[in-house]
Amino acid sequence: MSLDDSGYSGTLLEKLSLLKIKIGDTIKITQGGTEYTGVLMPRSQIGADSAHIVIKLKSGYNIGIRLDEDAILHHIQTTKRNHRKSSSPEVERANLQKVSILSTGGTIASKVDYQTGAVNPALTAQDLYDTVPELQNYANIQAKVIMSILSENIRPTDWTKIAQKVVSEIKTGSDGVVVAHGTDTLGFTAAALSFALQNLPVPVILVGSQRSSDRPSSDSAMNLIGAVNLAAKADVAEVLILMHAETSDSFLYAHRGTRVRKLHTSRRDAFQSVNDYPLFRIESDTIDELHTPLLRRDKDRKIALKTKFEEKVALLKTYPGIEPLLIEHLIDSGYRGLIIEGTGLGHTPDCIQSSIKRAIDSGIVVAMTSQCLFGRTDMNVYRSGVELLEIGVISCEDMLPETALVKLMWALANTKDPEDAKNLLLQPLVGEIDLRSEESEYVPRTGRF
């Protein structure tokens, strides 16, 4: 990344230019008797004055320092220049695995747009790599930008594209693939890749960040390093999401791609496994396996590749006062599938039951999940549930509503007969559903209680 585009200005920018320091260089600054050593980071311009510098410490944590005139003019020096000419290290190290990083956009690949003040997905793979030079200690990296989309705009056709790009990397010898992606719909994409790329030979690690890399307290470097480490070394061949496990930089969790949800709008530990436990705990360079069985690495295993998704599938959350008109409109618009996020054990108001019946009679696959999030649907307990089962609604057990939506999109696109899609929906394929898990295991606990 060039300095002009990095958010620095005034005397500080002039001095950095004069010293030929670039983003990604390791620098040492002395001010007030304290010495700071770290990697120079791009800087958010919002609310910061021109004397403010951001460096990433060895701990992985970004700090912002307000420099005085004397420090700017006399006490900045380069200790290591980290620029590479291509997005991969010039020399491949024979003892390291090959890891591909595919960037799709999102905060982890974002920087602040200095005109609007909003964050845009704009870092190149080179930028990504330049700002986290430690990556080269974990693997021989191939970094590519495959799209540049804020994840709220990712569509099912993008899942197909990402899946195909992942396969290309695996076919050309990657020992693991990291997909950098926005966090908003990271769970949906992880579920999509889980179904599209079954029978994987190597791991596919999706990673995001909750704070962009030009902000102090960014989690992007630590998450990216953890993802590359996991992709290179962990004995697993599943689709996982790797993010902070706590709000501090203490350790990371890798969650199964079909069992994870963004459960906080802003915290760095927003991602939580739901109805499952995280599969790995990563602290510094140590990878601990938490949960078996896992699909293990096997480079000879052949991927079962089915990358299509049917877009005519809707997710509908029920609520008191819901009217039949939304379901009626989906039927009339040629929809092929409907995931209901009902209440409790899998119930809907009686007033929409006849529309649900009409949907099923029209050949639409209708399946039930719960807005409770934790636990499983059980439609045999109350009358409302029993009646829905009788008209042909499928109970999705302990599957997340998002995962059920993605799975139904996938099942309808990859089968000819809707009956086959229905059967696929309840068949455990990649850990997305467990017909036996106990209610005692998973429960959210809020806050400090």
Add this chain to the structure above:
Amino acid sequence: MSLDDSGYSGTLLEKLSLLKIKIGDTIKITQGGTEYTGVLMPRSQIGADSAHIVIKLKSGYNIGIRLDEDAILHHIQTTKRNHRKSSSPEVERANLQKVSILSTGGTIASKVDYQTGAVNPALTAQDLYDTVPELQNYANIQAKVIMSILSENIRPTDWTKIAQKVVSEIKTGSDGVVVAHGTDTLGFTAAALSFALQNLPVPVILVGSQRSSDRPSSDSAMNLIGAVNLAAKADVAEVLILMHAETSDSFLYAHRGTRVRKLHTSRRDAFQSVNDYPLFRIESDTIDELHTPLLRRDKDRKIALKTKFEEKVALLKTYPGIEPLLIEHLIDSGYRGLIIEGTGLGHTPDCIQSSIKRAIDSGIVVAMTSQCLFGRTDMNVYRSGVELLEIGVISCEDMLPETALVKLMWALANTKDPEDAKNLLLQPLVGEIDLRSEESEYVPRTGRF
């Protein structure tokens, strides 16, 4: 409740009839040298043989005992008969507060339908009272069945009816009102009563149960006793939900009615405060206040009564692949409000933005919440959010999507100008929104980690 309808059969039913034992009586059974004393409970017939008896122990816990022939014929005796002729104790005790119990249906007022095997809301107020005779130690009780509806079928018009019934009880001198309600939509109704009955003089405690009272491990008696205790004694005048705090019968939590969600399909501790802490902890008879400020009791305070709700308000959860057609159809169907459950900090796919704009231009109030559940919307961070704010979408901050839906239904029904409704939406009225809470405070932690 008559014995015929209580689920007992065969020799056991004959013996109970002979001894004139009814549901709610305290009985003593001796078998194999062990003595069991407890209140006779109705019994689920599903999967149980005719020698199976259910009693509620003094601890509040139900146990099922399989009796041998000898025990049935010779070792059952009544130690206390608990029948009352009316739904209130015959003698009012002067030192106790007056508490009204209004039953609306749901599991807490349910029993198993022995024909279909499903659970139906069928207990009368008398049944409810008979099976929990300890209630008379906490308050002078007035119990009434005001409706008998599984909570998935509760509509906004029912909220109005419940609110009016609660007011009647308060006007005739209740020191606190308990509303027994199904758990599926308990959170919605609690939010509705919170807005409809502002400026309360006494507390309104909503209570449900996750297991019907004819099942061993029912939580209904303990929850009901806790609710009556809280209604009679706690120095609060807000709408609260009281449920188990843990899966064991250890203690209860009372949550603020606008800040609570059913977060598990089946666990007894399914209800969790979201973006807030529980307000009270109840262990045995001890009520601990956890969180201030609270609106305190004041019998002279006059209720601000606004019980109407506009039904033409929808809740829409976004997902990858969502099409504009659902929003377009809501506009064409005369809707007046729309709560979007967007992703992350409050985003939607760009492809539905022009429909959202058309909705707002048509006079529909559109407001944003997050499907992350925890945290708050902040639409100033990313481009998608900024653009939605510019076209007039309201950011609901840390309000629950369900609470925002109910509040918008209420605001639109009780104002003439949609602008007033918009202003009301973001105005903190009953603790439903906090413009200053910090992200560090609330986060869900899953399972045993």
